[in-house]
Amino acid sequence: MSTMRSLAVLAGVAIGMLWAAAPARADDVTVTIDNFAFTPQTLSVRPGTKVVWVNHDDIPHSVASTTQGLRSKALDTDDSFSFTFTTPGTFNYFCGLHPHMTGSIVVAGTAGGAAPN
Numbered sequence: 001m002s003t004m005r006s007l008a009v010l011a012g013v014a015i016g017m018l019w020a021a022a023p024a025r026a027d028d029v030t031v032t033i034d035n036f037a038f039t040p041q042t043l044s045v046r047p048g049t050k051v052v053w054v055n056h057d058d059i060p061h062s063v064a065s066t067t068q069g070l071r072s073k074a075l076d077t078d079d080s081f082s083f084t085f086t087t088p089g090t091f092n093y094f095c096g097l098h099p100h101m102t103g104s105i106v107v108a109g110t111a112g113g114a115a116p117n
Ligand SMILES: [Cu+2]
Pocket: 036, 060, 061, 062, 095, 096, 097, 098, 101
């Protein structure tokens, strides 16, 4: 019986280690694209946050801006694009196919600190 118990404990430890080794993706933030709009239109994040845009519309959209690296290809339905914001500032972007669609990412605070309001 004690052998079974030891195995169970070992299994639990192994699962715990696997869990800890998995990359922490809890900080990813999603911007959805739907009905010709980015939601949320303005998003506040901490430096180091990965923002993921997902197109839920049934026509292609893209993410474009003057910020280096912040430019996607045309995203078909359910396609996604991600960008990690490392420096504080306000990053405005738009849809390269429909420039009237705009949004902005406000990067403020310190990595790992409380989310700014
Ligand atoms: Cu668009």
